[in-house]
Amino acid sequence: MMRNTLILIAAGGSALLLAGAFIFQFFGYLPCAMCLWQRWPHAAAIVIGLVALALPGRALPLLGALATATTAGIGVFHTGVEKGWWPGPASCTGGGGGALSGDLLSTDGPRLIMCDQVSWELFSLSMASWNALFSAALIIVWIAAARVRT
Secondary structure: HHHHHHHHHHHHHEEEEEEEHHHHHHHHOOOOHHHHHHHHHHHHHHHHHHHHOOOOOHHHHHEEEEEEHHHHHHHHHHHHHHHOOOOOOOOOOOOOOOOOOOOOOOOOOOOOOOOOOOOOOEOOOOOHHHHHHHHHHHHHHHHHHHHHOO
C-alpha cells in the first residue's frame, strides 16, 4: 500500500474512535477522567496524520504510532483499573480519599464519573478495552506507513 493511504487509514481510525467516544457521550455515557485522557493522543494522531500527508519521511508516521501507542497504553491501564487488577488515580476511583465539605445533597456542579466503573461493554470488553485493541491495530498501520520508502 502507498504511504498516504496507510496514513489516511491510521489517522482516520483515530478520528473514528474519537467520533465514537463523542457519540457515546451524546447518548449519555459520560466520560471519566481516564476516558478523556485517551482522547488526546487520538487528536494528536489525527493532526500528525494531516501533517504527514504533506511531508515525506518516516518521523511523522512513527510519531503517529507513538501517539496511538499512548492511547492504547492508557486504555490498557484503564481496563486494569476497571477489572481491579491495579489501583487507579484516587481522584476518579472509588478508593479516593479526602475530606468532604459542602452540601452533600446538592445537585449543583458536574457529575463525577468513576474510572473504576464500567458504563458500557460488549463481549465483556469495556470502551477502554476496545480503544486499546483498535489502537493496537492502528499502531501496526502507522508503522507500515513509516516503512514505506518515499
